[in-house]
Amino acid sequence: MQAIFRVFEVLFFSFMALFMLGGVAIIATQFFGVVSLNGSIVLGVENWLAPVTFACATACAVCAFVLNYRPKPQSQEHHYSTED
Numbered sequence: 001m002q003a004i005f006r007v008f009e010v011l012f013f014s015f016m017a018l019f020m021l022g023g024v025a026i027i028a029t030q031f032f033g034v035v036s037l038n039g040s041i042v043l044g045v046e047n048w049l050a051p052v053t054f055a056c057a058t059a060c061a062v063c064a065f066v067l068n069y070r071p072k073p074q075s076q077e078h079h080y081s082t083e084d
Contacts, residue, residue: 015060022053
């Protein structure tokens with residue numbers, strides 16, 4: 001079971017890096033389109049880069065959801081006491 005969570009952890013970080021890079025690429029491309037006064041670049045990036053970036057963001061969210069159910073190690077559990 002631990003191996004499955006390890007795979008999801010690697011996938012989580014991979015998809016997170018991809019969608020962060022995709023987001024930066026979208027913003028940079030749109031910025032270039034605005035600066036060069038080329039509206040087709042600004043609108044065109046949505047057709048070719050946004051779907052891949054959004055898919056990576058969705059996959060990252062699914063991996064995060066699965067990792068939320070990973071059992072915590074014994075040393076990280078909080079034990080509350082009534083003593084102050």
